[in-house]
Amino acid sequence: MASVEMWYSSPWTKSLPMRVKTKLGLPLKEKKLMEVKLGELPSWILMRDFTPKGIAGAFQRGYYRYYNKYINVKKGSVAGISMVLAAYVLFNYCRSYKELKHERRRKYH
């Protein structure tokens, strides 16, 4: 049979649903992180889009993933924002760890 890339590029195979395509074999560029085999991981990371537009796209995707799962639902709860605030507290703690290190209870600092 022809290689995966040649087979994949015909119009009919492109129109198959995603669950069928993952079974039959996707090119490396289009696999999600969990579907990448461990040996292919370095080449997959290098193929990702690291331009400013790509990074902005990644942040946007992440934001909407969180927003649509926890906040933009019919019965959103306080957990949606508290997770964000907890992450904010954690971020600030990591940022000021250098100064906070000296405030531990120790005999000799």
Next chain:
Amino acid sequence: MNENLFASFATPTMMGLPIVILIIMFPSILFPSPNRLINNRLISIQQWLVQLTSKQMMAIHNSKGQTWTLMLMSLILFIGSTNLLGLLPYSFTPTTQLSMNLGMAIPLWAGTVFMGFRHKTKAALAHFLPQGTPIFLIPMLVIIETISLFIQPVALAVRLTANITAGHLLMHLIGGATLALMSISPSTALITFIILILLTILEFAVAMIQAYVFTLLVSLYLHDNT
């Protein structure tokens, strides 16, 4: 202890990068924009609060003053959310920096003053002399009124800075005192801890009140000048 006390007010940089910009922009994530007629709970609560506040605050203005509604509503949301976020542990509050508060106060106050001088020059100048003053007091009073006009932006900025900074400092100090007293006498530590709880409740109130006061005063200056 002295260095630790003021370290939380230092401008945050991470490996030399000024991330203070990110911290100032963080509250905007907590206010998503409404897309539909009926939104999710977070947006609905925020919409209700904004409508309540805007009706109460902009009712005293005429149609010319009500063009400032967007500016004043975003101002009170920004200051309120920034102050409330500063009450979380380890966080940095941008409104403790005098530079930022001056940057907010001076342009807004200057906008209202210039608007007043442009559209109602005589009435704006007449503010410098209250009605019914004896004639021999007029020079003194004009000087005093001018000084009181120019002190308005400085007072706006310094009021906000001092209130928030003082609250944060008090909480640091009393928290440190509670920790230090724990090993010496637990009952005193308990009293100090109760004081800390009361102070935290006060700080929540102060955070919101300061936002309100700032915006209210700007709107008052606006009312005088439209």
